Amino acid sequence: MRLQRTTTTLAVALVLAATGTACGSGTGSGSSASAGSQELKGQTVSVAAVWTGSEQDNFKKVLDAFTAETGATTTFISTGDNLSTLVGSKIAGGDAMDVVMVPQPGVLAQFAKQGWLEPLAPATTAAAKQNFASVWSDLGTVDGTQYGLYFKAANKSTVWYNAAALQTAGVQPPANWDELLKVGRAVSDSGTSAFSIAGQAGWPLTDWFENVYLSQAGPEMYDKLTKHQIPWTDPSVIKALTTLGRLFGDPALVAGGTKGALQTDFPTSVQQVFGPQPKAALTYEGDFVGGVISGDLKKTVGQDAKVFPFPAVDTGKAPVMGGGDAAVVLKDGKNKTAAQKLVEYLASPQAAEIWAKSGGFLSPNRAVALSLYPDDTTRQFAKSLIDAGDTFRFDMSDQAPAAFGGTAGSGEWKDLQDFLANPADVQGAANKLEADATKAYKG
The missing domain is CATH 3.40.190.10 (Periplasmic binding protein-like II)
Structure with missing residues (x-):
């Protein structure tokens, strides 16, 4: 979680030049590639998020596990706080990333209304319905269609x-x-x-x-x-x-x-x-x-x-009030099939558990075992988040x-x-x- 909220504008610019991009590879090093189905071997998924430092490193562990499971190569793009501008310029330039981790519901809604997002695959929405309080799916839904899967959460109470x-x-x-x-x-x-x-x-x-x-x-x-x-x-x-x-x-x-x-x-x-x-x-x-x-x-x-x-x-x-980051699939991405599979993977407790063990992370997925969090304080935060259920509310100003x-x-x-x-x-x-x-x- 960033130490302060992003201040990205909801008026997403299509023509501004992209700056401040840092790239790294998330190719699978976490476990043997033979452990998974390798159904996506040879395909590449690009993932953009605001995360840097330890947050970026821990998320790459999740991407590594996805690679080991599916064979897909992943590339991580750190956007900085200008996420909206960068995504817009990438789309305008014909170089859209495949998956974006969006930290504000208002930005997610803006992306959807711009026609930039693919609806989530049925397998992902079904997993969200089973293991997440409905408030999280609602936050990722625009005009009746779910576009976002909340992977990382924050407890700000x-x-x-x-x-x-x-x-x-x-x-x-x-x-x-x-x-x-x-x-x-x-x-x-x-x-x-x-x-x-x-x-x-x-x-x-x-x-x-x-x-x-x-x-x-x-x-x-x-x-x-x-x-x-x-x-x-x-x-x-x-x-x-x-x-x-x-x-x-x-x-x-x-x-x-x-x-x-x-x-x-x-x-x-x-x-x-x-x-x-x-x-x-x-x-x-x-x-x-x-x-x-x-x-x-x-x-x-x-x-x-x-x-x-x-x-x-x-x-x-x-x-119990807080924030979070939702995974969305861009319509203009080069590999929507692999992108949808990645978001489906992020909906699983296995994906969340990888970061949970490393600390600095809370999951809204109630199937994640509290015992996997590294200390009693983090377990307290996670339990409060899960116990709140549909009474949890997302940061009001982040929705404005x-x-x-x-x-x-x-x-x-x-x-x-x-x-x-x-x-x-x-x-x-x-x-x-x-x-x-x-x-x-x-x-």
């Missing part, structure tokens, strides 16, 4: 905390929002700021809001707001902003106050809690925080750094037009930054959000 700081304050992880505020004040009274909030970019603030809103208003209202079927001035939005403002507006709960939070980027928000000289006790973001803790900060997840589910708000249920939900310095990102700066102005924040949403959704 997780609050991380410095175990020593909570122990010093004499408090336990909270079960609900009111308890969360009490824990934060107890930590503050013990001499450590409560929350390090990453407000510099804006995207973590959308995740804060989405968790509060999903729990407080419920999945049906969440869906309506996602589609802009209700305005951002709706009483349910006012209530959620008021609730969030109780945390944002309390100087005892925010490290550096709102001004400091607005200058804190995502990596710094994690470092302020788990670095050599902690400035705060808790931070909020998704399961991918664990990669920063163990990789960059060399701390042990589950010991130095612990996590609890985002707490339930009022009488609602604890939210990019002009509203995915652009730094404008739309929802900027409006929530302004709200963080002045949490008392709930109505003003709602009015700005509605004006920007109306403009973007009409566009």
